[in-house]
Amino acid sequence: MIELNEEQIDKKGYKLHIVNSKKFKTVHITAKFRCLLKRETVTKRALLPFVLQQGTKRYTTSNAFRRALDDLYGAVLSMDGTKKGEQHILTARMTIANQNYLSDQHNILTDGLNLFKEALFAPNVINNRFDPKVVEREKQTLKQKIAAIVDDKMHYANMRMIDEMCKEEPYHLHVHGYPDDLERITAEELYSYYQSVISEDPLDLYVLGDFESIDIKKLIGNLFDRDLSKHLDLDISSETPVVNEVKDIIEEQELQQGKLHFGYRTHTKYADKDYPALQVFNAIFGGFPSSKLFINVREKNSLAYYAASRFESHKGLLFVFSGIAPTDYDRAKAIILEQMEAMREGQFTEAQIDEAKRLIINQYKETLDDPFGMTEVLYNQQLADSSRSVSEFIDAVESVNHQAIVQMANKIELDTTYFLTAKGGQSNA
Structure with missing residues (x-):
């Protein structure tokens, strides 16, 4: 290890x-x-x-x-x-x-x-x-x-x-x-x-x-010593806004391919105990080519040029990205939301969980194969005031179960949908 x-x-x-x-x-x-x-x-x-x-x-x-x-x-x-x-x-x-x-x-x-x-x-x-x-x-x-x-x-x-x-x-x-x-x-x-x-x-x-x-x-030695003029206390414990109503934003530009994006509040950050569950949730939901978003939005329904998700671990946000034909907005939006609902209802298999864990751990090890990737892992710990070691992180990912992923899915809230579309809502092709 x-x-x-x-x-x-x-x-x-x-x-x-x-x-x-x-x-x-x-x-x-x-x-x-x-x-x-x-x-x-x-x-x-x-x-x-x-x-x-x-x-x-x-x-x-x-x-x-x-x-x-x-x-x-x-x-x-x-x-x-x-x-x-x-x-x-x-x-x-x-x-x-x-x-x-x-x-x-x-x-x-x-x-x-x-x-x-x-x-x-x-x-x-x-x-x-x-x-x-x-x-x-x-x-x-x-x-x-x-x-x-x-x-x-x-x-x-x-x-x-x-x-x-x-x-x-x-x-x-x-x-x-x-x-x-x-x-x-x-x-x-x-x-x-x-x-x-x-x-x-x-x-x-x-x-x-x-x-x-x-x-x-x-x-x-003392090569990088500094006399600080004042000590900055960086208080980053900002309150997460309550989502009272989902914001739906539509913007038009001269383009051919629409961009349908979703912003969620995960209420989970890097040092939190359930952060490994967020990792596994995202891997199944939209983090890899085997995910629900990719398979159901792109492969099965041919609605998206791409469909994926990623999370921001120091702010507690999850983003969904998809590139669609402007005329497919309603259908694509419905199917993307269905994938989140499926996660909340636990519609994923033990085989999917095992594959998600394998992909996460492999990706993590690849990061540690790069010297600056290694530094980023350590700096993320420093920022989050976390002391989770490599083996502890891998063990935590391995121990995530079906229930923990469902709990994570139900903790995540949709905040904003944003659609960048062609003028008039039609493709300019």
């Missing part, structure tokens, strides 16, 4: 997570800064990773910065932003060769850690601002990314559904920001916001690799 050998150390201004693993011949460094989702900061925070990757104080251009990475045996560095529940997570990742597997005696890991630190804490700044040309260029890059989301109608439909479903909750905020806010951001303003991030945000630093002959604690 795979177990994650993690040691947590409270350092000055951050938490260090050392994950000793002989599984990989590379070292993987991940820094995660978090804050609450807020409209006034979400676009600046979305822009930051784009700007920070364009150079540092020492390597002032993106070309020079990339050459410095190449010189470290082709080290790779990336940054992005995501949301988990109502928190906006900024992540920086670096992959670097492990010194143990190189003939070069030069300490590449020390150089890698220093470059990673520089990318985070010593960006290219002139006169208390980022390079205005870089900021303007990266604003255009982010603007194009936001536009691409609008063009991806499946992604757009889910975004719009969350807009409506979570209208009064921070979770509705777009993690890539808003074009109108983007236009107004200056190089000075972005640098000022960056300073608040590195001096206030809770930071978790993960180093993962084979450290048997490397004193990783000594190498890190």
